[in-house]
Amino acid sequence: MPSATDVSLPADPPTATGDLLVDYADVAAARARLDGVVRRTPVMTSRTVDQEVQAEVFFKCENFQRTGAFKIRGGYNALSQLPPDQKERGVLTYSSGNHAQAIALSGRLLGVPATIIMPENAPAVKLEATRGYGATIITYDPATTTREELAQEVSTERGLPIIPPYDHPDVVAGQGTVADELFDEVGALDVLLVCCGGGGLLSGCAIAAKHHAPDCTVIGVEPARADDATRSFHSGELHTVHNPDTIADGARTPYLGKVTFPLVYEYADDMVTVSEEALRAAMFFLWERMKIVVEPTGALAAAALLDGVVPGDHRRIGAVISGGNVDLKRAAALFQDA
Amino acid sequence: MPSATDVSLPADPPTATGDLLVDYADVAAARARLDGVVRRTPVMTSRTVDQEVQAEVFFKCENFQRTGAFKIRGGYNALSQLPPDQKERGVLTYSSGNHAQAIALSGRLLGVPATIIMPENAPAVKLEATRGYGATIITYDPATTTREELAQEVSTERGLPIIPPYDHPDVVAGQGTVADELFDEVGALDVLLVCCGGGGLLSGCAIAAKHHAPDCTVIGVEPARADDATRSFHSGELHTVHNPDTIADGARTPYLGKVTFPLVYEYADDMVTVSEEALRAAMFFLWERMKIVVEPTGALAAAALLDGVVPGDHRRIGAVISGGNVDLKRAAALFQDA
Numbered sequence: 219m220p221s222a223t224d225v226s227l228p229a230d231p232p233t234a235t236g237d238l239l240v241d242y243a244d245v246a247a248a249r250a251r252l253d254g255v256v257r258r259t260p261v262m263t264s265r266t267v268d269q270e271v272q273a274e275v276f277f278k279c280e281n282f283q284r285t286g287a288f289k290i291r292g293g294y295n296a297l298s299q300l301p302p303d304q305k306e307r308g309v310l311t312y313s314s315g316n317h318a319q320a321i322a323l324s325g326r327l328l329g330v331p332a333t334i335i336m337p338e339n340a341p342a343v344k345l346e347a348t349r350g351y352g353a354t355i356i357t358y359d360p361a362t363t364t365r366e367e368l369a370q371e372v373s374t375e376r377g378l379p380i381i382p383p384y385d386h387p388d389v390v391a392g393q394g395t396v397a398d399e400l401f402d403e404v405g406a407l408d409v410l411l412v413c414c415g416g417g418g419l420l421s422g423c424a425i426a427a428k429h430h431a432p433d434c435t436v437i438g439v440e441p442a443r444a445d446d447a448t449r450s451f452h453s454g455e456l457h458t459v460h461n462p463d464t465i466a467d468g469a470r471t472p473y474l475g476k477v478t479f480p481l482v483y484e485y486a487d488d489m490v491t492v493s494e495e496a497l498r499a500a501m502f503f504l505w506e507r508m509k510i511v512v513e514p515t516g517a518l519a520a521a522a523l524l525d526g527v528v529p530g531d532h533r534r535i536g537a538v539i540s541g542g543n544v545d546l547k548r549a550a551a552l553f554q555d556a
Numbered sequence: 557m558p559s560a561t562d563v564s565l566p567a568d569p570p571t572a573t574g575d576l577l578v579d580y581a582d583v584a585a586a587r588a589r590l591d592g593v594v595r596r597t598p599v600m601t602s603r604t605v606d607q608e609v610q611a612e613v614f615f616k617c618e619n620f621q622r623t624g625a626f627k628i629r630g631g632y633n634a635l636s637q638l639p640p641d642q643k644e645r646g647v648l649t650y651s652s653g654n655h656a657q658a659i660a661l662s663g664r665l666l667g668v669p670a671t672i673i674m675p676e677n678a679p680a681v682k683l684e685a686t687r688g689y690g691a692t693i694i695t696y697d698p699a700t701t702t703r704e705e706l707a708q709e710v711s712t713e714r715g716l717p718i719i720p721p722y723d724h725p726d727v728v729a730g731q732g733t734v735a736d737e738l739f740d741e742v743g744a745l746d747v748l749l750v751c752c753g754g755g756g757l758l759s760g761c762a763i764a765a766k767h768h769a770p771d772c773t774v775i776g777v778e779p780a781r782a783d784d785a786t787r788s789f790h791s792g793e794l795h796t797v798h799n800p801d802t803i804a805d806g807a808r809t810p811y812l813g814k815v816t817f818p819l820v821y822e823y824a825d826d827m828v829t830v831s832e833e834a835l836r837a838a839m840f841f842l843w844e845r846m847k848i849v850v851e852p853t854g855a856l857a858a859a860a861l862l863d864g865v866v867p868g869d870h871r872r873i874g875a876v877i878s879g880g881n882v883d884l885k886r887a888a889a890l891f892q893d894a
Binding site for chain 2: 260262265281282284286343502505506508509510511512542546547549550551553554
């Protein structure tokens with residue numbers, strides 16, 4: 219299988235030392251805005267996991283979130299703060315899936331018309347769910363088209379503001395409420411593991427973690443085949459990937475953003491990668507032993523732990539399960555080798 | 557596909573009007589025994605389900621129970637009350653799967669050696685898990701052998717008492733703690749839906765339901781292809797099935813028992829059946845929309861609701877999700893037509 223190739227850097231590339239545009243007060247404000255709108259998702263534990271990795275593990279299960287993933291938190295937080303005229307005109311976004319549903323549902327809840335640019339190879343369940351929430355969908359071929367550029371064109375043409383899937387302060391603040399709830403429920407943690415695509419969830423959760431438990435080690439987890447953020451984090455310079463061949467479709471984002479790169483660089487303590495095999499095995503484990511449906515991206519944090527990339531060491535470890543939107547018929551094929 | 561054929565009645569058949577050997581005090585005592593041993597499983601709700609069926613639905617999720625199903629409740633309750641010499645000698649049981657794991661784990665927790673008679677076509681995940689708990693397994697061909705008879709032979713030969721999967725007062729009382737916890741958590745319900753194989757879970761839950769909410773309508777749910785309990789309930793006379801061809805492997809039991817038939821007849825208000833298609837669709841729905849892994853038998857109660865066999869009618873409805881032990885590779889095949 220082909221591995222990811224680098225894309226050329228964007229014209230005005232994000233830097234590690236850009237402005238820090240989100241702080242804990244933003245996360246706290248988002249939490250208040252989301253109260254009664256998003257679900258306070260359960261924290262699950264498993265004796266089997268604890269024995270297997272020799273740690274006390276707390277899974278924050280955003281697969282049980284409305285729309286099946288954490289993205290509704292950032293999407294709703296952003297849309298709810300738009301001025302009235304923009305709410306009336308509507309918004310535009312691009313997404314490999316979960317952010318699409320988040321904006322579609324947030325739009326419906328807030329009366330904001332939503333137009334979504336989605337890759338034509340997105341899981342069918344995500345395309346259907348997004349349409350089901352009443353959004354207008356535009357599809358594109360990810361092998362030949364850059365979604366950011368297409369979004370710019372459509373935005374200009376139709377006069378719609380773009381709510382990007384991660385590189386926006388309100389989106390980051392919304393995603394941070396995942397960790398905020400987790401710490402409220404289980405207290406201090408030694409380690410927090412968060413999957414990383416464009417860094418919205420990771421940076422938001424890192425900000426919340428450092429507020430609740432300054433000594434908590436926050437670790438971002440990427441697929442080895444889409445390790446742009448890991449390389450960017452370790453080098454301090456932006457690295458990119460182009461259409462990487464990983465089952466973790468939520469982590470196929472080409473690079474960290476202007477908002478997220480400085481935040482990840484400042485607040486995360488480390489970044490690690492997991493193999494496709496480890497990811498598939500973790501996903502299988504979560505389904506079979508914990509009885510929860512988790513999408514590949516949603517199993518990244520657990521994979522780092524179950525595969526031993528991050529050792530348990532008898533610590534209290536939080537791991538975010540980011541979503542559960544997976545085409546069940548496709549998942550079956552993944553499990554044939556697990 | 558062949559439908560179920562009746563087996564001849566057992567020599568000394570259970571009757572609807574036999575003694576009522578379990579009451580709520582037994583359920584309450586079981587609850588105390590199980591405290592700290594079994595998991596108090598979560599009650600899940602879904603806006604999607606509520607809208608779809610026009611009711612307020614509470615799913616009691618025993619798929620998250622230790623061993624992946626409710627059976628540990630009855631198994632542990634029974635084993636923990638054995639006299640010391642029997643505990644030392646060990647126990648024998650027969651099971652299509654979940655009761656096997658329940659007895660295996662209970663045996664390990666209580667230091668009681670367990671021997672389990674299992675059908676050779678039981679899901680691989682159940683065979684493996686049972687072995688993993690340290691039990692000795694004897695397999696048989698369900699097409700040619702009656703497990704009850706084989707168990708009698710082995711019991712006599714090895715001097716081991718049989719802990720049957722449902723027809724035992726301590727087992728019934730243990731299973732009743734499922735509904736006991738549900739009512740404690742959500743208060744009174746208008747309807748409680750419980751799947752029915754041999755009637756252990758149904759009768760235990762019905763006893764608890766009538767204690768907490770005397771007006772609650774308790775409805776047992778069977779596959780249409782294994783409708784022995786439904787026919788027995790409606791006629792007051794024992795009906796049987798032989799090796800019925802249903803995906804709900806936990807409901808392939810041939811008939812209600814001496815303990816469970818009178819209890820189901822007394823405490824349940826109705827029994828209904830669902831088609832294989834409705835069952836498959838409900839299972840798919842629970843996985844895809846609620847993100848929980850549910851085995852076919854575990855989806856029976858939900859299927860009655862989602863298929864409209866039991867109307868929502870804006871009522872408060874409890875539905876027991878009895879387990880989540882399913883071979884993921886086999887489940888995939890089921891979903892191809894869903």
